[in-house]
Amino acid sequence: MEKPMTAETSPPAVEPLEQFQRWTDLIGRGQQTMLEFMTREPAADANPDPFGMMATWQKVAAAAAADPAKLVEMQTRFMTDSLALWQSFLTPGADKPQVKDKRFKGEAWGEVPAFDLMRQSYLLASQYILDATANLDGLDARDKAKALFHTKQFVDALSPSNYPLTNPEVLKATIDTGGENLLKGLDHLLDDLKAGRMRMTDETAFEVGRNVAVTPGKVVFENRLFQLIQYTPTTPDVFETPLLIFPPWINKFYILDLTPEKSFIRWAVEQGLTVFVVSWKNADASIADVTLDSYIGEGMIMAIAKVLEATGAPSTHTIGYCVAGTTLAAALAYLTAKGEADKVASATFFTAQVDFGDCGDLSVFVDDAQLDGIAKLTEGKGVLDGRYMASTFNMLRSNDLIWNYVVNNYMLGKDYLPFDLLYWNSDATNVPALWHQSYLRDLYRDNKLIEPGGISVAGVPIDLSTVMTPSYVQGGKEDHIAPARSAYRISRILGGPSRFVLAGSGHIAGVVNPPSQMKYQHWTGPADAPTLDAFVEGATEHKGSWWPDWMAWLAPQSGAKVPPRVPGEGPLQAIEDAPGRYVKERI
Structure with missing residues (x-):
């Protein structure tokens, strides 16, 4: 049941003209950011696939096509499990799968059945995709490891938690603050773009020799x-x-x-x-x-x-x-x-x-x-x-070290918390x-x-x-x-x-x-x-x-x-x- 709007949850009163100006500024700044990136000239000798990712996908596609029966069998099991998931949501009192993934543990994900179904469907599909990749025949151990890694990056990126319109926590914060969370998040994003890296903590809270690295x-x-x-x-x-x-x-x-x-x-x-x-x-x-x-x-x-x-x-x-x-x-x-x-x-x-x-x-x-x-x-x-290597290490735990901060910093607009370990992690060499x-x-x-x-x-x-x-x-x-x-x-x-x-x-x-x-x-x-x-x-x-x-x-x-x-x-x-x-x- 949808919660009634209260004084604590309703958006602050804003004059129509002020609200229009705020959203116009938000949209304009967002468009400007996109235009700056889209109009950058690529290097003349740019390689469209510098790290061989497309080559890996080609091998995956060839391995999948070589055994169509296995692909059909996997698709059949996926459809069966998907129907069972739908049935559990349509049946009053039916037990629903428990979600242990911390990306979806916020209460907002369970308050509206549509969002609950969205996260359950995503988790089911992502598991099938990863299992299908892991069980491909015809790939050597190194190619299979590459395929699994790249597949997981895409699966993690497609999580509904990573997009404002499919994340109920972001939607609620946007309503509650009148969009202030998105404005603040955009400020964070622009600051990070200027710095050339994603910040994870309040870096002003620490200084080498003042409160870290202080042993005499x-x-x-x-x-x-x-x-x-x-x-x-x-x-x-x-x-x-x-x-x-x-x-x-x-x-x-x-x-x-x-x-x-x-x-x-x-x-x-x-x-x-x-x-x-x-x-x-x-x-x-x-x-x-x-x-x-x-x-x-x-x-x-x-x-x-x-x-x-x-x-x-x-x-x-x-x-x-x-x-x-x-x-x-x-x-x-x-x-x-x-x-x-x-x-x-x-x-x-x-x-x-x-x-x-x-x-x-x-x-x-x-x-x-x-x-x-x-x-x-x-x-x-x-x-x-050093920022290249930092990004590489972050990709090894992309949900914790990339997407978590995309959601919290850019969409929810949360303030950066002081954390000495993350300050060190950001101090790349x-x-x-x-x-x-x-x-x-x-x-x-x-x-x-x-x-x-x-x-x-x-x-x-x-x-x-x-x-x-x-x-x-x-x-x-x-x-x-x-x-x-x-x-x-x-x-x-x-x-x-x-x-x-x-x-x-x-x-x-x-x-x-x-x-x-x-x-x-x-x-x-x-x-x-x-x-x-x-x-x-x-x-x-x-x-x-x-x-x-x-x-x-x-x-x-x-x-x-x-x-x-x-x-x-x-x-x-x-x-x-x-x-x-x-x-x-x-x-």
Whole structure:
């Protein structure tokens, strides 16, 4: 039954002339936005299918046509289920399917039967479309993965929640506010178009060095690739062996130093570790020549040397997060080949991969067509715009990281909420084009890192099986960037003793999970399990963060306690306060 209009729900009184002017302005600004986009001149050499999407659809169409009986059978089942759905809506008191999809959980979707039927019909159709794509014969595994990915993008885009006239929550907000939500949403859209990216949070609420990345420390070394930050100790003594953290250079390091309550770096300092972190430079023309050799030699090997110089310790613990974990594994093999493996006491891998044979949906972006498209994007520039990669990662969870904000920001006109994690996620970084293309080609596409001698660093063949450094490998149960199955392979490929821990949640929340919050869970299991499935079968679940488990593993390998090391008072002089200049460079 339709709710009666009340003083609380009725639109505010507006003079007819003022209302006419408001809607005229809304329509005019909307038309202007569309005209500006429609009249842009395409590049003379524009490729109508730069990433091979049409080629994928052609293969899908051919596979579907090759087995018409299966297509007819699927259509028959769909019609049967559709009729059953209609029947449930036409029958008083009949049980209706429960909707668990959070796009449609708002009460407005259930208040009007027409909208309820619309969402149920969409969910039924989308499931059939995805199932039909997944069950196509005649496609190899890579083509099927691409087909599923692109199909899901289209299915998600066609959701009735994404359009004002088919979203009852948007319609209600438009009536209640007299269209103010759409005007405000258009302002948001225009601001985002000017910025060249979709905002997800109130970016004015945060500032690097003011309320994120605030753990006290000093920059004690810098070169063209990175600044090295040493953090101020907070304990009366510290372990002899320091800790050096390598964050990914495709993001800013302060994901590990958000607010003080969430900061892994602050927590590690409180455990009595002398903590260093590498703050990578946001790529520009000055480092356009950088390759994997550079990130290992000028980056990781140099940082290790400087940490040992600063502390006088014979070795250092290391952490590599995501792509930096992949590169850390190669650096360890390089050090092993050079007879210098003893410089690293242990290696911890946060959601990293070395075997890319099962790398999840990102495999969609590494065929020849995709690589050619990326080459065109970076031609003559030397760097890949970080907003491209941010969009790629957002597409992996398009409902949460794209369409959710289209609805809330542009159609409902909601104010941006302050959220430190989303602020960091929006703080994109450029990457060197040479490195990025070789990384996708040699590791993601050709999977050469797991082949002994498959790649070389500074002329030295890399063999991961020779690495005897003790390792701690963390994977995220719901990781959509570095799937847990792939992360687990590190513990099987490196030659030394290894401990694997499976964390609840995904690529970020699975890592940034302070013990004080008592969120999620983690699993420990047999050290000799050949696969992740075997590990899970014998695993024990523990509530809360995995950080204490890591510290319990690390402490016995960390030497005796020594007086705390104050940054800038040792062999390396302080250059500036943490978090330094490099992390503040934005695109």
